[in-house]
Amino acid sequence: MNPTDDIAAYMDRVGAAARVAATAMARAGSAAKDDALRRLAAALRANLGPLQQANELDLAAARAAGLAEPMVDRLKLTAKVVETVAEGCEQIAAMPDPIGEISELRRRPTGISVGRMRVPLGVFGMIYESRPNVTIEAASLAIKSGNACILRGGSEALHSNLALWKLVQGALVDAGLPADAVQLVETTDRAAVGRLITMPQHVDVVIPRGGKGLIERIAAEARVPVIKHLDGNCHVYVDAEVDLEQAVTVTDNAKTQKVSPCNATESLLVHAAQAAAFLPRIGAVFAAKGVEMRCCPAAKAMLAAVPGARVVDATEADWDTEYLALVISIKVVASLDEAIAHVNRHGSHHTDTILTTNHPNAMRFLREVDSASVMVNASTRFADGFEYGLGAEIGISTDKFHARGPVGLEGLTSLKWIVLGQGEIRR
Amino acid sequence: MNPTDDIAAYMDRVGAAARVAATAMARAGSAAKDDALRRLAAALRANLGPLQQANELDLAAARAAGLAEPMVDRLKLTAKVVETVAEGCEQIAAMPDPIGEISELRRRPTGISVGRMRVPLGVFGMIYESRPNVTIEAASLAIKSGNACILRGGSEALHSNLALWKLVQGALVDAGLPADAVQLVETTDRAAVGRLITMPQHVDVVIPRGGKGLIERIAAEARVPVIKHLDGNCHVYVDAEVDLEQAVTVTDNAKTQKVSPCNATESLLVHAAQAAAFLPRIGAVFAAKGVEMRCCPAAKAMLAAVPGARVVDATEADWDTEYLALVISIKVVASLDEAIAHVNRHGSHHTDTILTTNHPNAMRFLREVDSASVMVNASTRFADGFEYGLGAEIGISTDKFHARGPVGLEGLTSLKWIVLGQGEIRR
Structure with a gap:
């Protein structure tokens, strides 16, 4: 022709x-x-x-x-x-x-x-x-x-x-x-x-x-x-009961293993009960890798003392942003409910993960987060046709239909x- | 509100x-x-x-x-x-x-x-x-x-x-x-x-x-x-090898049990090898029930002698028409291939059935007819959420997506x- x-x-x-x-x-x-x-x-x-x-x-x-x-x-x-x-x-x-x-x-x-x-x-x-x-x-x-x-x-x-x-x-x-x-x-x-x-x-x-x-x-x-494959504003939520060591490893991987794919994490939510223990540790990793942290006031206070950390105030727009870069937004939340509501409101329904040792919380997150991929204790970077065993991938759908x-x-x-x-x- | x-x-x-x-x-x-x-x-x-x-x-x-x-x-x-x-x-x-x-x-x-x-x-x-x-x-x-x-x-x-x-x-x-x-x-x-x-x-x-x-x-x-639920231009195809008695019963049911639903049959295709045996028998049933038959020349020749039959010439438009009435279009076809091609071209991809005793032909019809419901030796009137065991039906989709x-x-x-x-x- x-x-x-x-x-x-x-x-x-x-x-x-x-x-x-x-x-x-x-x-x-x-x-x-x-x-x-x-x-x-x-x-x-x-x-x-x-x-x-x-x-x-x-x-x-x-x-x-x-x-x-x-x-x-x-x-x-x-x-x-x-x-x-x-x-x-x-x-x-x-x-x-x-x-x-x-x-x-x-x-x-x-x-x-x-x-x-x-x-x-x-x-x-x-x-x-x-x-x-x-x-x-x-x-x-x-x-x-x-x-x-x-x-x-x-x-x-x-x-x-x-x-x-x-x-x-x-x-x-x-x-x-x-x-x-x-x-x-x-x-x-x-x-x-x-x-x-x-x-x-x-x-x-x-x-x-x-x-x-x-x-x-x-x-x-x-x-x-x-x-349709629109944006991937993916979240890691660190729950109140968590294996801290593992949480640092998975959060780091979700954000920095590769920043340009749609399944890279863009936003980190941390339960208030773990924030003081977890944030300085992940902050040190991010500081070493040059990840800019856009924080809520509570997160900022806990990260300010980390040597070399690039910590700035998050704006409302940050919660809705897919950076595809060495940038992450960080928010301390008071409860699992707040975390789920935040993800459903600000996320792009692509991929979100909870890091927790609490079974009921894991199941609630799995059921209630309205995203194409919802994970427990795994890096968001796994959201991929090959990793899921599909053998090949024609695309990733952010729709629910079909x-x-x-x-x-x-x-x-x-x-x-x-x-x-x-x-x-x-x- | x-x-x-x-x-x-x-x-x-x-x-x-x-x-x-x-x-x-x-x-x-x-x-x-x-x-x-x-x-x-x-x-x-x-x-x-x-x-x-x-x-x-x-x-x-x-x-x-x-x-x-x-x-x-x-x-x-x-x-x-x-x-x-x-x-x-x-x-x-x-x-x-x-x-x-x-x-x-x-x-x-x-x-x-x-x-x-x-x-x-x-x-x-x-x-x-x-x-x-x-x-x-x-x-x-x-x-x-x-x-x-x-x-x-x-x-x-x-x-x-x-x-x-x-x-x-x-x-x-x-x-x-x-x-x-x-x-x-x-x-x-x-x-x-x-x-x-x-x-x-x-x-x-x-x-x-x-x-x-x-x-x-x-x-x-x-x-x-x-x-979307568009029209139901459903077909019965009577194959070359068939239980004639059963074919008459099923064809009659598919057309006349109720004429207004979308799963009622609107068009009858008959293999040439069975036309002379089958058409006068179904023609007599349709004549008794007042069903108008819109026929190709070959079918018309075989139906003309049926007492009381209302037989008219089919136009091209008839093959594409959903009557929802006591009317049926009838065509004699030379082969299973012609039947499948006719259904895929003129049907509305709703529900079509083959009446046959030949297993390979049944399987080919099942695989190759591109309709939402494809049947073997059953009345098209079965295409229904309750009959399929869904318990309830919100609608019937003539789409392929979702x-x-x-x-x-x-x-x-x-x-x-x-x-x-x-x-x-x-x-």
């Missing part, structure tokens, strides 16, 4: 082709899908040279455009990146096929048996930025889950994405599957995105990956369901009802 | 109150929720007189406005209707509490255990017409599933709905639950609906019940997810991830 003509007509053709391919993919056997994934892994390894040549065009353009080096880094198809996505394809091939799985089949008093069968959603659109490895991750999840997908990567990665996509199409065709099961939007025209998210006849769901602004804009304009939290193959499927009868009729 | 002031401000107050109530409902114990449901059942029975007095106001207004008698009938709170909804409350009270259920809790190599917990969606809005019993059905499902709901019934049933709602609020308060867990929009101003479907800060999902036009309008204007087909308590919930650790950190 050639995007030189009218964008709407081009996207309609892409959408219609995806819909046709989706029917064939829904019917495809596990062997063919896994064969395509293994062929793709082999093709990625065999084509490292050509992939890096295409990638070099994007890198040169990015440097010429004055992109900051961390941004250029995210674009890079290093040998390690390519090997990682190839291994990812093989891992997905080795997973059980989710499609066709029948569950909960039960006999009813009328004689019919009623159950559910897992089926693909149909066609999903994926909108993403920079990292070209997302092209392969999305394609491999689409293939395994029996969906067709339409990929819209960042314009800065177009050459890399085109080169990767050609390998995907080759693997599909060699495995006897339709090439259009994975399509890449070949134009960088922004109008293509507007069309992609407003074609319910061709697209069943859209998954945007990028900044909060992008995702909010897409959600506002979309006419199809959107699996998929919540890390979304793997299951989030790309739906359950239909099946009824097995022997000629029963309704009375 | 008093709706005499600005509608938007009124709806915002209702929404904010629902959000507060939802937090308490999510935390509510099973005993309190079941107590409220049993108190509601008792109150309905004890207040039959006052309910019928309120209902009489609606009936008188409906008759004065010249409403057709079948429409007036749907408004009626007969003793039987009230007893049925009271029993429904007791049945829901007797069901297991879906909230807090933990599933799939598995140990990961890192030491953490990862699983899922079923939690309420939060606040749902319900938009419906005429039948006031929906007020109690929606309220009872909201209570059991730990959600808050905002009900917007038809203006023609406002007095009845207000009387029913007062009983719901009384039962909630007597059980120690917040009265605002179930709110009824007290104004008949249509602007209230427009606001209800565009307050994502207060409302998590909207469930409209009514004509296709209403639902399409709501879906187009909503800024929150909508559980809930598909009959939606019971589970469709009003979501799964969050839970992580149980012993101080694990991410490496």
Whole structure:
């Protein structure tokens, strides 16, 4: 397909082709899908040279455009990146096929048996930025889950994405599957995105990956369901009864192991009964790592004496802020109730953890915190499709509807009802 | 709350109150929720007189406005209707509490255990017409599933709905639950609906019940997810290998047992190998019951000689039409492939059944027909929350996203991830 003509007509053709391919993919056997994934892994390894040549065009353009080096880094198809996505394809091939799985089949008093069968959603659109490895991750999840997908990567990665996509199409065709099961939007025209998210006849769901602004804009304009990943204002709550040593280790890990992911902790709540014991200890760790602490007055008083600590007053806005940086907000709370209410009000319903040795408190936090992932005595950094055993992750949902939290193959499927009868009729 | 002031401000107050109530409902114990449901059942029975007095106001207004008698009938709170909804409350009270259920809790190599917990969606809005019993059905499902709901019934049933709602609020308060867990929009101003479907800060999902036009309008204007129930263009496919006697019985039941529900069959496909044997037999049944048959040329030729049969030529539009009447479209197909392709193209992805004795064909139909309910050797009329054992039904979804087909308590919930650790950190 050639995007030189009218964008709407081009996207309609892409959408219609995806819909046709989706029917064939829904019917495809596990062997063919896994064969395509293994062929793709082999093709990625065999084509490292050509992939890096295409990638070099994007890198040169990015440097010429004055992109900051961390941004250029995210674009890079290093040998390690390519090997990682190839291994990812093989891992997905080795997973059980989710499609066709029948569950909960039960006999009813009328004689019919009623159950559910897992089926693909149909066609999903994926909108993403920079990292070209997302092209392969999305394609491999689409293939395994029996969906067709339409990929819209960042314009800065177009050459890399085109080169990767050609390998995907080759693997599909060699495995006897339709090439259009994975399509890449070949134009960088922004109008293509507007069309992609407003074609319910061709697209069943859209998954945007990028900044909060992008995702909010897409959600506002979309006419199809959107699996949204907004911000991750994650909390650690240190309870009144706690293993202090462990609490320091987990809180440190949740904040500093890596500050840029959405599951990094941004806010620390400490029960008043532990504040005097816990805060100076974690404060010393944060001081050594250069973490700025934005504190309520009570926390500030307990942290002020820590040598080298960067302690400032928190404003109201701090409780709602995802820093993605060496900054944390800290508040002393009077009770578990106050902690839960604070998390539900100021958090982003992403991931929150309680550190406690008290079982009833752990269970209350688990039940009452309204977040996609709620943890007990574990680092928020575990909120991740791979860590959860999903094998792969197409995104993380901060919504409650359909998929919540890390979304793997299951989030790309739906359950239909099946009824097995022997000629029963309704009375 | 008093709706005499600005509608938007009124709806915002209702929404904010629902959000507060939802937090308490999510935390509510099973005993309190079941107590409220049993108190509601008792109150309905004890207040039959006052309910019928309120209902009489609606009936008188409906008759004065010249409403057709079948429409007036749907408004009626007969003793039987009230007893049925009271029993429904007791049945829901007797069901297991879906909230807090933990599933799939598995140990990961890192030491953490990862699983899922079923939690309420939060606040749902319900938009419906005429039948006031929906007020109690929606309220009872909201209570059991730990959600808050905002009900917007038809203006023609406002007095009845207000009387029913007062009983719901009384039962909630007597059980120690917040009265605002179930709110009824007290104004008949249509602007209230427009606001209800565009307050994502207060409302998590909207469930409209009514004509296709209403639902399409709501879906187009909503800024929150909508559980949509569009049309039911359901199919019976009679395969090449079939028990003819059974096929006649099931096809007859699927079409004529009741013609107005969405799960009644609208289109009959017959394999060419059985057409000459099957069509005259079902044609005789349809002729006796006055069913008009809109036929392809091959079917027409085989049905023309049936005494008393009303046989006409089908137009292209017939294949896409939901009649909800004593009319059926009939087509002879050359193969199972043609049947599946026809159903997926012309059906409405609601409910379709294959009548066959051939196992591979049954399995292919089950897998490849992309509908909310796919059946083998059973009447399409079974597609119903009660028949499926859901205990109750808030609606039927023709979407694939989130809930598909009959939606019971589970469709009003979501799964969050839970992580149980012993101080694990991410490496």
